[in-house]
Amino acid sequence: MIRDITIGQYYPAQSRIHRLDPRVKIVCTLLFLVSLFIQNSLLGYVIATVYLGAVIRLSKVPLKYIVKGLKPIVILLLFTVVMNLFLTRNGETLVHFWIFAITEGGLRTSLFMAIRLMYLVAGSSIMTFTTSPNGLTEGMEKLLHPLNKLNVPVHEVAMMMSIALRFIPILLEETDKIMKAQQARGADFESGNIIQRAKAMVPILVPLFVSAFRRANDLAMAMESRCYHGGEGRTKMKPLRYKSGDRIAYILTLIYLVVIFVVGRFVPFKLWIF
């Protein structure tokens, strides 16, 4: 059901990855995403798999959760694979029928592209799974702090982001509740043509918007009554400080980045066409 959407959710557990400084996780996630794009070879993806696998293992987040997080991109994934598979004409033709042809290059590109997309989502969801929304904001704020000099409202942006993240599960739950309530009144979301189905969404969307506004209003009120007035002069109870584990994580990720770059680019290893 709708509860199964896991993207952007925190998974509570005690692990090395959970304990890392949020800044480390943000930077390392970015580096991981970069690493997927600076190479395109079988060995490179093997190394990326090892790195990602190790992080998932260390994070104690069940693999099932991460796979579930991939569900929303299934359509995009299929689309990319099909497009690449049939439209890339490169190298020898493997299969040919009517106007369609699958070439070596097409197979290679579509497979690698699929892996890339899945790792992109899995890599970033590991970050949100292991970092609480608050930690994420704090890390982001600290990392982007230099932009303050350019008059970028870093604190405000970070706060908005964390609120948005925090609201995802709340609004999902709310949607679930409203859907059930309307179903109890005989609403039908499954049958009918596309226009009827779009119309059937009205009884869900109107209460959902009303409730989102109400919650936003309540939250603003609660923040103001606790004297929130933006980031200026605001101190932290637990300021972020790098520990030895954080340094190790940085070093390991940098080593990984160098290795994947060198191996992926300069080691000529090929298995069949990949």
Add this chain to the structure above:
Amino acid sequence: MSIALEHVSYVYSPGTAYEKHALKDVSFEIPQGQFVGIIGHTGSGKSTLIQHLNGLVRATSGKVLYEGQNIYDEGYNMRALRSQVGLVFQYPEYQLFEVDVLSDVCFGPKNQGLSPEECEKNARKALELVGFPEKYYKQSPFELSGGQKRRVAIAGVLAMKPKVLILDEPTAGLDPKGRDEILDQVEKLHKETGMTVVLVSHSMEDIARYVERIIVMNHGEKMLDGTPKEVFRHYKELEQVGLAAPQVTYVMHDLKERGFDVSPDATTIEEAADEIMKSFRG
């Protein structure tokens, strides 16, 4: 004509860190026309339980029988079931969406496939049943007070003419006056239409005054099941699970302990008063 649960268990998100046994082997039967209270503290599984009664949540194991038929049978008409077993959720006013009160109440009957005239007739009847003033029929439901919104939402379910009405914490967030009004109206409904009513609450006081039978839930299990008098005799056990018997039960027990000749079974203030007067006269 009854609803029965047979060994119903329900597990949330099985196989993950969030796995939670919301219901464990719950069985009971509610005959047609009974006024039942389901009680339990937050997280005891009462809301999950009632969502089984109209098939919104599917049990992990066990059976739900409505009028003797298993609702999990293939081809069972769930929508027909939902119009017979009306469920009013907690804070039902958050599901209002139409431009005016009357059309919102019409939503249910419309989904049943009735003609616009019939929808309106049923809607008007339902609004009348909950005591909603006619002059506000054409007003936007978002402009009403909390208590009035709730009435509209309850009417929205009543308009489907259910045989069973389930109310999840219908008085949550209302002031004492609003609470009494809603509960009195529900009681009136029960008396006038002979409808089965299931009232979910965590307040014993609310429930004791109205219901014929109480089912106590604790950690997803049925803990007690009986008439209010029977259930409140276990007031010590109720306390252990974070519930309490009505205040009068305590007073009566204290009186008895100090040597007054009263029966401690009184569950409402009126009964208690009678009992005390009797012991004075006798």
